[in-house]
Amino acid sequence: MGLFGSLTCLAPSADPIEGTTMSITGPILVFLANGVQGGAVVQAALRRGHPVRRLVRRPQGSDPVGTETVLGDLDDPRSLAVACAGVAHLVLQVPTGDAAEMARRAQSVVDAARQAGVRSLVLKLASASRPAPCAEPSFIANAAVEAVVRAAGLPCAVLRPTMYLDNLLKPSVTADIVRHGVFSPPIAAEQRIAWTCADDCAEAAIRLLERGAYGGDHCIAGPVSATGPELAATVAKAIGKPVAYHAQLIERFEAEVDAAMGQGAGRRIASKFRYFAERPQEADDILARPFQPTSALAGFTPTPIEDWIGRHAARFR
Template identity: 60%
Template sequence: MSMIDTSKPILVFLAGGVQGGAVLRAARARGFKVRALVRDRPCAAALQAPGVELALGDLGDAASLAAASTGIDHAVLQVPIGPAAAMTAQAESALAAFKAAGVKSFVLKLASASRPAPCEEPSFVANRMIEDTARAFGLPFAIVRPTMYLDNLLKPSALAEIMGEGVFAPPIPASQRIAWTSADDCADAALMLLERGAMGGDHRIAGPESLTGDELVARVSAGLGRTIRYHGQPLDEFEREVDAAMGQGVGRRVASKFRYFAAYPREAESILAQPFAPQPSLEDFRPTDVEAWVRAHRMKFEDADA
């Protein structure tokens, strides 16, 4: 039985992106209305659907956040990746709007798993700062965080390599085991927690299997009906490619988490490798396996090959 008043919409942040879009779909599939926060009108137009109310706004615009939060009881908050200080400021703006509007609870979707102890890796620092900020505001909330997203296979550069060259080449050695999850699974978990009023937990969402790179591509190959090879891209090469695409210095920031995993294999094992285990309020959550996920997204792969 849902503990949410279904007459009111759930506020979904970054609704025009991969993660927010998954939350929007999961909410609608469960029969909830959605208020979708998006930054621009072209993106908003693509989201128009029954049960979806559009709110133009930005995490840097306090007035738009106040308007988006008015009349809302529950939200799924995620902050775009960037420098830790900027991410924390954006989270503070959203939380201040929640507090002022009387939001009752929210799920905080973080971009990755975190170490329990402090460290200097920038993405983990940002996670910790956002978590601390959320606790300081005193509103009931739960955290959902992934191992590693299968949705990385659907990035244009990865699709081009997978379908054009038969290779998946992330900056991760083939020996590293990962229990890959997906944006859709993390969104489902977030909605289950909201639906059940299960606040206070920190939920690591993982896939059902711990896979090496070669095991991963064997399942991808089975889903696609064609052979895909795994190639762990050297981190220096990965950084140069990111810099060329996104600007000097971006590569080092993006690669820092992968360098951390390479330097601390025990941490990588605990953060990435363990399959999903039943958790309070997610006892009946069933993670999607890689082959089933690939089959569900097969059209996106095939479109890239057209």
């Protein structure tokens, strides 16, 4: 079972990056820094030569070189005040949950940031979003968090990913590919997706901070879109074994999520996939469009699917 909603560390480099406008003026505070996406932001900042403060709920091993770690919790405003003190910029991502809870947590962060004199932030939304209002819970939650951040008055930019290739690295998904040669998310086989990855979204976030490119709304997508069978064929070629794409029934996906996370969780998590299934045109608008270059992200090149699979091929053998 793969719980789709949303993983690699490269060596940091302090070499100057050609063509960047270095508007980063102090440490960057990275939220969810022990997670896949937050960890990718930490590594992207280090690669590009920036000091990083990692916000984590509990310590895990030693601090990566070039970072400091602070313990904090989005439900503890005092810990957020300590975490924000002395930093210049934030890369914020709020854990997925109830819209009111996510908005409250975002408000606690921006309150602490303003009090500490933070200069700017980039908001990374956890998954594909629909900018216009609608009834789908995850889109409502994203919109609530974005509204809080934009109302705070801090210079900010928003990143919206399509869907993460990193989902393939979740243990249950990898096990299906390795043992059974099957990739089976709750997404129609014909649905095209311009798959992105955590590393690309992280690099985009740091580039926006470097350029002081605020006020924008940036869709981070891959260079091409692929159907489910096309993605499976790319995986199969990279790992040298057959892989088939089977679209999982959404009802079965819901039942598996309920079994793993508790009654009711399945319907909440699956609602986005049901939304896509019922509105294929909107699904195309949100998921299928390849990355469009912009001046704010000049020099940013999204990772092709085959390159990403090749980078992680050993995990699937």
